[in-house]
Amino acid sequence: MHEEKNNHHIGYGTYVLVWIALLAFTSITVTIAGVSLGRYTLLVALFFAAIKSALVINIFMHIKFDEKIFKVFLLLSGFTLLVIFILTFFDFLYR
Amino acid sequence: MSSHNESAVAQNHVHRDEVGAKMGMWLFLFTELLLFGGLFLVYAVYRYQYPDQFHLAGMELNTGIGTLNTIILLTSSLTVALSIAAIQKRNKFLSVLMLTLTLTFALMFMVNKYFEWSAKFSHGIYPGSEELLSLPNGQILFFGLYYVMTGLHGLHVVIGIIILSIILVMIIKDKITYDNYTKLENSGLYWHLVDLIWIFLFPLFYLIQ
Structure with a gap:
């Protein structure tokens, strides 16, 4: 393995x-x-x-080709960043 | 934990956790991603607010030198990947050669950056300069973000040069070998991240036409 x-x-x-x-x-x-x-x-x-x-x-x-967990981490941090972007733009556009 | 034990046994009882080391590196890279992510967020909001002034200020940047630096960084990413592939194939000479090339490209990147920034400075455009402060807000913000983001990226390139030099010496001294190259791999990951950030910095700053 x-x-x-x-x-x-x-x-x-x-x-x-x-x-x-x-x-x-x-x-x-x-x-x-x-x-x-x-x-x-x-x-x-x-x-x-x-x-x-x-x-x-x-x-x-x-x-x-690496451990699956790295990919999960990567998707998670990318998703976090996306959420931060979306929330900030909601605040900015509808303030 | 079980994979840790397995790998320790598989390597003749050498106590080493390569997956753990790599995971630590990836976790560090995510903090880097969020650090630069925050800056990209500031950029996005202000570009949305001042599209025309970002456009005008972006025209001031030298697309040629930006493109050249993109090609240099992409190529240095290739050579560091080849350096890892070479050490896996027990080809120490090729690994050393590729890593030396990576360092050369990294230095070339910084030399270009030096010329680029000195040209801007000589035109009176640097943080806090009278010339810059006389511009409208959007342009001040553009150049502020330009200096902070490419500056922080440049700092990462300098740190990368230091780390890769240490790794190069370790390969030459056989501290890093075909069966123990995690340090080279992790430094490679860091270098690829520096490349990744540039992949986004380049179109956002240099390609506003």
């Missing part, structure tokens, strides 16, 4: 592929920022930032 968990090693190739994908998404984000999409510019930029962070967290940070 221990062997199985800790020996899930990712090869060099996978990392390089993820890196290429990250660079591709970066260039897409920069290119799109040059085109005027009005109010959607921010949404598109955040969308690509979210994809990039998902790649980094899952592959570079191994969360996909």
Whole structure:
């Protein structure tokens, strides 16, 4: 059981592929920022930032292959942050 | 607890709790997430309040240098991941080489930051400057957040450089080996977090067109 968990090693190739994908998404984000999409510019930029962070967290940070509990923690803290954002904006918008 | 005992037995009675060490690291990373999360929240509220002034102030930032630093940080994230993969495959040379590259990229990032900030300073835009205080509120807030958030991120890069240098020496001295590399893994996690934060800082500050 221990062997199985800790020996899930990712090869060099996978990392390089993820890196290429990250660079591709970066260039897409920069290119799109040059085109005027009005109010959607921010949404598109955040969308690509979210994809990039998902790649980094899952592959570079191994969360996909590590103990489930780390993923639970991560979702929990992300959810906490989301709740704080939503509550703050409720306060700000309807004060 | 049981997995702790299992791993201790599996490693010839070496008393080491790798899962525990990693969990501690992840818990620390969540406190970091909330620290920066609070700053992103302040940014979100003020950007919502002053969209036009954030837009104007954002135009002042150098997109080129921001993009270059993004590429540098993403690549340094790759090299630190490769360094871990190399030590797992018992390739000490490649691991040392990749970690050295990571450190080089980190230094390059800080050099760029230095040039970027000095250019801003020479234009009279720095916290508390007359030039900055004469601007409307929204722009003062934008530059304030810019200096605090990229500054705090830069501080993390500097701390990362220190930690990764120590880890590099430990690999060279065989204190970190193919069967005992949790310290390298945890430092790698920290470095990826620094990269993650930049992934969001970059579009929010440098790509407001």
